[in-house]
Amino acid sequence: MTTLRSVPSGDPPEGTGGRGPAADLPDEVGPRLAELLHRSSLGDEQAFVELYDATSARLHGLVLRVVRNPAQAEEVTQEVFLEVWRMASRFDPARGSALSWLMTIGHRKAVDRVRSAEASTRRDTSYHQQTQPVDHDATADAAHTSLEAQRVRTALQALTPVQHEAVKLAYFGGYTHAEVATMLDLPVGTAKTRIRDGLIRLRDAMGVGQ
């Protein structure tokens, strides 16, 4: 290597995890996941296994919360990871973290699943009874409380109750903002604002994404 390199500007060396309060995932695991994703895109199955093991509980937990039916949720999780494998080369680190990319794919697939299932069963009550064996908040309560989960819970307290509820119904319920508006008895068109404001507060409280 004979190329000239600029002299570091006196900043302390990177590598201790960067800024931000202690958390169990973001600072070190993030780049690691991006690296695994990159290697997966080159066909490295071992890297993909590692990626799967690092992220499957979080992804599946999300899918299960949205889809609710355990057997269907496992199908969706499987589809998601296959999609991640296929699409790994399309991940663009400039646009966000690997984890966010993964969760975005997983969330979309889970929502697609519940919406298409609903379209074919159209408000059949027996269907709803059958597929809602999990009590809304029991899932969250039973979840293990990692340090990061604690931080998220704390950050969520910065949201107004309506923002919190709107974000939850949209994200975990898979409902559209128009449906959320009706469910929360909000004027038409305001649920989208609540969702956006809630996410902004969460983002800023957690110090992610910019």
Place this chain on the structure above:
Amino acid sequence: MNDIHALSGAYAVDALSDEERAGFEEHLEACPTCREEVDSLREAAALLPTTTETAPSPAVRAAVLASIAQVRPLPPLVAHGPENDAEASRSTGTVVPLRRHRFRTALVAAAAAVIVAGGVGVGISQLDDTDGTSQQADPEPTQDETEDEVQQVLTASDVQIVDASTTLPEGTEASVHWSPSLGKAVLVTDGMPAAPHGHLYELWYQNSAGDMVRAGLMPEGESNTVLLEGDGSGAKAVGITVEPAPHGSEEPSMPPVAFFALEDA
């Protein structure tokens, strides 16, 4: 802040209807501020599942690992010159901007959504169905009238020539001449391979609601100049799919083999 920007949060958590989603994605192409905001809000949303972690059963892991062994990862999107992008506009050799690919992905998704939604039988499309399907197999108004309309489109003052994003083999040239003011499009092909046995090519407009609307059938032959049937006003894209002969399908039965993203004048 106008209304469309306010959809960023709902978009980030998949809380838009298909129609809103298509509209917002179009907006995103042109709005870096919204793109950044969506990215950052997705980052925030991705933290929510920390509270619901649940490991899938070992069977899922085994199934995933077995299936990836049989699936090839997609190649990266390349900033392509003509020689390494068989899908791009071979006729003109122009560099196809990356965004067309993104649109294409969106279109595939939209088409897939249409297929999924197909069972519901919601027919908002303005398909001119007066004659049923039989009329489609044999394109007739008179040759002359059609010829005139083709000429009108090709010579319209606002005509745009849109190249295909296509999965058809190298050597296939396909472009759409699109006149937003007439709401009509003409497809021009060269070197088009024959459809698989028992199948034909069917044409579609993607309307402003994101639905795929039948726009007739392609005649056989590798070189054709075809006026798309029906009213394309406000159409956002034209697609070609492979469908069973002789009548085609009411809805696309698979993702398009070629796409043409139309832009408003």
